[in-house]
Every structure is written in structure tokens, then in C-alpha cells.
Amino acid sequence: MTLGDQIQIRRNLYTVVGLTRRMVSSSGDPMVFIPLKDAQEAQFLKDNDAIVQQRCRIAANPLFNRPGVPGLVDAVIASQSTNPYVNAVLVQINPDLSPEEVAESIRRWKRLQVYTRSQMEGILVGKLIATSAKQIGMFLVILAIVSAAIVAFIIFTLTLGKIREIAVLKLIGTRNRTIAWMILQQSLALGMIGFVVGKIAATIWAPFFPKYVLLVPQDAVSGFMVLMVICVLASLLAIRTALKVDPAEAIGG
Amino acid sequence: MADMGEKGIHIEAIYKRYGKGDTAVDALKGVDMQVFPGEVVGLIGPSGSGKSTLLKCLGAVIEPTSGRMKLGSDVIYDNGWKIPDLRALRRDKIGFVFQAPYLIPFLDVTDNVALLPMLAGRSNAESRKRALELLEALDVGHRAKAMISQLSGGEQQRVSIARALINRPPVILADEPTAPLDSERALAVIRILNQMAVQYETAVIVVTHDEKIIPTFKRLYHIRDGKTQEVAGEDYNNK
Numbered sequence: 001m002t003l004g005d006q007i008q009i010r011r012n013l014y015t016v017v018g019l020t021r022r023m024v025s026s027s028g029d030p031m032v033f034i035p036l037k038d039a040q041e042a043q044f045l046k047d048n049d050a051i052v053q054q055r056c057r058i059a060a061n062p063l064f065n066r067p068g069v070p071g072l073v074d075a076v077i078a079s080q081s082t083n084p085y086v087n088a089v090l091v092q093i094n095p096d097l098s099p100e101e102v103a104e105s106i107r108r109w110k111r112l113q114v115y116t117r118s119q120m121e122g123i124l125v126g127k128l129i130a131t132s133a134k135q136i137g138m139f140l141v142i143l144a145i146v147s148a149a150i151v152a153f154i155i156f157t158l159t160l161g162k163i164r165e166i167a168v169l170k171l172i173g174t175r176n177r178t179i180a181w182m183i184l185q186q187s188l189a190l191g192m193i194g195f196v197v198g199k200i201a202a203t204i205w206a207p208f209f210p211k212y213v214l215l216v217p218q219d220a221v222s223g224f225m226v227l228m229v230i231c232v233l234a235s236l237l238a239i240r241t242a243l244k245v246d247p248a249e250a251i252g253g
Numbered sequence: 254m255a256d257m258g259e260k261g262i263h264i265e266a267i268y269k270r271y272g273k274g275d276t277a278v279d280a281l282k283g284v285d286m287q288v289f290p291g292e293v294v295g296l297i298g299p300s301g302s303g304k305s306t307l308l309k310c311l312g313a314v315i316e317p318t319s320g321r322m323k324l325g326s327d328v329i330y331d332n333g334w335k336i337p338d339l340r341a342l343r344r345d346k347i348g349f350v351f352q353a354p355y356l357i358p359f360l361d362v363t364d365n366v367a368l369l370p371m372l373a374g375r376s377n378a379e380s381r382k383r384a385l386e387l388l389e390a391l392d393v394g395h396r397a398k399a400m401i402s403q404l405s406g407g408e409q410q411r412v413s414i415a416r417a418l419i420n421r422p423p424v425i426l427a428d429e430p431t432a433p434l435d436s437e438r439a440l441a442v443i444r445i446l447n448q449m450a451v452q453y454e455t456a457v458i459v460v461t462h463d464e465k466i467i468p469t470f471k472r473l474y475h476i477r478d479g480k481t482q483e484v485a486g487e488d489y490n491n492k
Contacts, residue, residue, distance in 0.1 A: 168355040171314060172416070173344020174372055247343075248314040250351060251305055251428050 009034065010042045026128045028211035040085070054080070144230060147194075152234035155187045159238040163245055170247035180239045187235035191227045260325055261289040261456040262311065262424045267320035269306050269479075280306040281317070282479035288456040290423065293447050295467060295486075296460045298476035304460050305428075307476065311458065312347055312426050313339045325423040344373055348417030348425035348455070350446075352432045354409040356401045356416070362388065363397045366415045373420060380419075387415040390452070391445060407438040411445060418449055425450075427459040436465045443469050 001007075005016045014034060023031050034042070046054070055077055058064050064073050093102050103114040115123065159166070169179055199220060206213040269281040280303045288294045298304050309315040311322070313329065313336075322330040324346055329336050336342045343349075356365045366384035371377060388394045391411045396404060404412065410430060417425050427446065431439035443459070443466050450457045461467065470486045 164353075165355050165357065168349070168351065169357075170340075171312065171343060172349055172369060173340050173342075175340065178372065248309050250349070250355070251308050251312060251314060 007032075009038075010045055012038060012042075022212065022214075024212040026124050027132070028213075030212070036086070040087075144226065147227075148230045148234045151187060151190055151231055152237055154190065155183065155235050155238040156241065158186065159183060159242050164250065166242050166245045167247050167250040170245060171250040176243050179242050183239050183242055184232065184235050187231040187238070188228060191231035195224055195227050260423060260454065261287065261292070262458070263287045263323045264311070265321045267307070267310060267322065268318045269303075269310060269315070270318045280479055281310070284320070284476070284479070284481045286458075286474055286481055286483075288424070288458055290454040290456055291451045292472065293443070293450050293457040293459060293470065295470035295473040296458055296476060296481075297462070297467065297473055302476045303479045304476055307481075308426055308428055308458075308460055311424070312349065313342050341373075344369060345420050346422050346424070348420070348422040350410075350413055350417050350425060350427040350430045352429040354401075354413035356409060356412055358401050361398050361400055362393065362404070362412050365401065365412060366419050369416060369419050383419060384415065387418055388412070390449075391415050406433055407441065410434065410438075410442055414442070414445060414449065418453055418455070421453055421455075423455060425455050425457045427457060429461055429463070430459060431461065431463050431466050439463060439466050440469065 001016060001019065003016055003019065007014050007016065009032070018033075020031070020033075025031055055073075058076055059073055064076050066072065091102070091106075093099060099116040099118075103116050106112055106114045166179060170176075202213075202215060206215055264284060264286045267281050267284040268279070271278045271280055284303075284307055286294075286307075296304055296307070306315070310317045310330075313334075316334060317330060319332050320330065321328065321332070324342075327336070327346075329342060329346075357368070360368065363381055363384050366387060367377070367380035370380035370383060385394065385397055388397050391414060393404075393408050393411045393415070396408060396412075401409060401412070414430075417427075425446070430446075431442050434442060446457050446459065447469075449455065459466075459470070467473070468486065473484045473486055474481045475484050476482075
């Protein structure tokens with residue numbers, strides 16, 4: 001989208017006069033900024049069919065269509081087509097004023113519910129986003145457990161396939177910790193390959209997701225550390241199996 | 254007790270009993286054996302005669318029940334292990350060659366051979382230099398950078414011989430090293446073992462069933478029912 005483009009929202013055609021970057025709702029949906037009145041109209045305006053049906057119902061109601069009271073039906077219909085609601089008012093104050101004092105003044109004299117920026121952030125992050133974050137976090141925990149099981153299964157299977165080689169390594173004098181380190185390296189390498197593939201895929205595909213996906217470097221670092229821990233834990237069973245291999249298995253039938 | 258000399262491997266009256274009481278089985282019943290540096294000796298016998306048990310005792314993998322073993326000038330067993338670190342003993346003093354090469358598939362040829370001295374704490378450069386020298390001596394120097402899967406069966410067996418020799422052990426134990434090879438390659442492996450035994454003053458014991466290589470041994474130990482009998486190669490072959 002570029003400046004000057006025209007987009008249609010409900011019945012109105014709008015010309016783009018400014019663009020924002022990474023401006024999304026708390027649920028990750030894209031946002032468009034239009035005048036409050038237009039936004040309310042767009043939100044509450046019923047479609048033509050619904051309006052016609054409503055008018056028919058009101059006109060058929062004898063209470064609204066009494067003889068001697070002309071224009072009552074039109075007044076009722078007009079009153080239902082508009083609304084007096086205001087969702088919120090954004091107040092920008094001078095830098096030298098205290099937000100808390102201004103909020104308290106509005107609360108006291110206007111008797112309105114007022115939130116400062118920090119309180120609003122708390123509501124958005126602590127309530128709306130936190131619930132989603134917990135939901136996604138639970139999915140991540142399940143995925144982590146499944147990933148650990150898959151890595152453990154792969155490493156364990158690979159180790160079972162190398163029992164004779166491990167016995168030979170032990171026979172020729174390889175220390176247990178060297179064998180354990182080799183298996184651990186294998187597991188970590190598997191995790192690193194998975195991480196690199198996942199990171200590249202996420203970076204390439206993120207823009208094509210229906211909602212904005214925020215990729216923070218710190219998350220990637222944390223994810224990598226967690227992945228390495230998972231790989232270490234997943235390799236423990238294979239290491240235990242390898243360390244129990246008897247070097248005598250390398251000799252004879 | 255007879256003089257055991259200062260080189261090679263010498264074992265006297267080795268017994269090995271598995272189990273206890275009524276279920277005890279005597280796998281070895283007083284085995285005597287002497288193999289000198291530069292010598293390749295065959296160890297033959299029917300299945301269940303105790304060949305593998307003897308090899309495991311010689312390789313310090315299982316502990317004999319009694320007897321005495323001397324490796325070079327060191328008594329390693331005298332009714333109990335005399336060496337505290339058997340792992341280091343196997344790494345530094347004993348070379349192993351197996352029926353299958355059992356090389357590490359994700360390392361190249363040089364690294365497979367250089368692994369042992371590296372495990373012993375030698376530097377990478379020195380280990381790789383020694384590995385390359387050995388590979389050259391075994392005519393696989395041109396495959397030094399190849400991966401194991403790219404080698405033929407005979408080449409893999411030569412690499413495994415190089416691995417066995419890399420720490421210049423006084424003894425090499427070869428367990429059916431020619432079993433998977435055809436006659437030509439089997440004889441080539443025995444020829445290499447003979448050359449290396451002389452060149453590195455190593456005593457080589459080859460456990461085998463392979464009829465085609467038995468005539469190449471000057472000396473054989475025939476093991477039957479847990480006892481060994483020394484046989485001259487000629488005598489065995491003339492039977």
C-alpha cells in the first residue's frame with residue numbers, strides 16, 4: 001500500500017494519507033486510522049437488507065404507527081440508526097504535567113474512568129496479551145516435550161545402531177566421558193540444525209502470516225538455550241545405554 | 254617358573270571359570286602361550302573351545318580366574334590385575350583388529366587412525382603425522398582423506414590394522430581379521446600383519462577359522478576344551 005491509494009471501508013472510499021509501521025492491535029491484527037465518526041458508522045452500520053427488515057418490522061408495529069402521530073416511525077428509525085457512544089478519548093498532556101494528577105482531575109470532575117499510559121500498558125500486557133501468551137506458552141511446552149521425545153528417540157536409535165562400534169571404542173581405550181561427549185555432540189548438532197532450519201523458515205514465512213509475527217532476537221536466544229537443554233536431556237538415555245555397553249562385546253561372535 | 258623374557262606376550266596357567274557351584278563352567282583350564290616380537294601366531298580351535306575367552310583375557314577385557322600374564326617386561330596379571338588402569342593398558346599396549354573393521358564412519362581415514370594417540374593425550378599434529386606414516390606403510394596413504402564408506406573391504410581392514418599399530422603396542426590381537434575377505438585379500442592382510450610385526454617388533458595373535466590362511470603361520474596354538482597345544486605350522490598343515 002502506498003500514499004494516495006484508495007481503500008473502501010463499508011460504504012466509504014478513503015484515500016491513504018499516511019502510513020504506519022508495525023502498528024497492530026493487541027491481537028496482532030492490522031490497524032487503520034479513520035475519524036471516530038466514520039469508525040463508529042463502519043462498526044455499527046447495518047447492511048441494507050437488515051435496515052429494510054428493521055423498517056418493515058417497526059412500520060408493522062401498531063405502537064409505532066398510531067393514527068394521529070405522523071412521523072413517529074421515521075423518528076424511531078432515525079434514533080436507532082445513530083448512537084451516542086464514544087469508545088475512548090486519547091488525551092495527550094504537556095510534558096511538564098503529571099499524568100496521575102491529570103487522570104485524577106478527570107476522574108473527580110468528569111466522573112470518567114481514566115487510565116494513564118502505564119496503567120493501560122498493564123491492562124493490555126497483563127490481561128489481554130498475557131492470556132494469549134499463556135495459551136501460546138502451553139503450546140510451546142507441549143511442542144518442547146514432543147521435540148525432546150523425538151530427539152531422544154532419534155539419538156537412542158542411532159546409538160543402538162552403533163553398539164558394536166561403541167564396544168570397540170571402549171575396548172581400544174576410549175574413556176566413558178569421550179563416548180558420552182560424542183553422543184551429546186550428536187544431539188546438540190541435531191538441535192542446532194533444527195534451530196537454524198526453524199529460524200530461517202520463521203524469518204522467511206513470518207511476513208506471510210495472517211497476523212503480524214513479532215520476532216525478537218532475545219526470544220531466539222532464549223529459544224536456542226532451551227533447545228540445547230532439551231537436546232542434553234534427550235541424549236541422557238542414549239548416553240546411559242552407551243556407557244553400559246561391555247567392551248567384551250567387540251570380541252567374538 | 255620359566256623365564257618369560259622381556260618382550261612379546263607370555264601367559265602361564267591361565268584359568269577362567271564362569272559361574273559358581275554346580276553351574277560353573279571352566280572355559281580355560283591352564284592355558285600357556287608365548288608369542289615373541291615380530292611373530293604372527295595363529296590361534297585355532299572349534300567353536301566353544303575358549304578362543305574368544307582367551308582373547309578377552311589377553312585383551313584385559315575380562316579377568317582370568319587365576320594364572321599369570323606378562324606383556325613385554327610388565328606383569329599385568331598375577332592372580333589379579335597388576336595394572337590399575339586397564340583402559341590405558343588396552344589403549345597403549347594392545348592393538349585390536351576385528352572381523353569387521355568397526356571404523357568410525359563420520360571420521361576420515363586419517364582421523365580414524367589418529368584417534369588413539371589423541372585419546373592418549375598426544376597432539377593432533379603428531380597423531381596425524383604418525384597416522385599418515387602408517388597409512389603410507391600399509392599402502393593406503395592415497396586414501397588418507399577418504400571417508401570410510403568410500404573404501405573397499407580390504408582397504409578398511411588395512412586402516413583398522415593401522416589403527417591397531419598407531420600406538421606401537423607390543424601385542425596385537427586379531428579376531429578373525431580375514432573372515433569377510435576373499436583369498437587374495439585375506440592373504441594380503443596376513444602378509445601385512447607379518448611385515449608390520451617385524452617392522453614394529455610386535456607380537457601378533459590371530460584367532461581364525463580361515464583354512465586359507467592357516468598354512469601361512471609358522472606357529473599355531475590349537476585350543477580345545479580350554480587347553481592349548483602348540484603346533485608347528487608345517488605339522489598342522491601336513492595332517
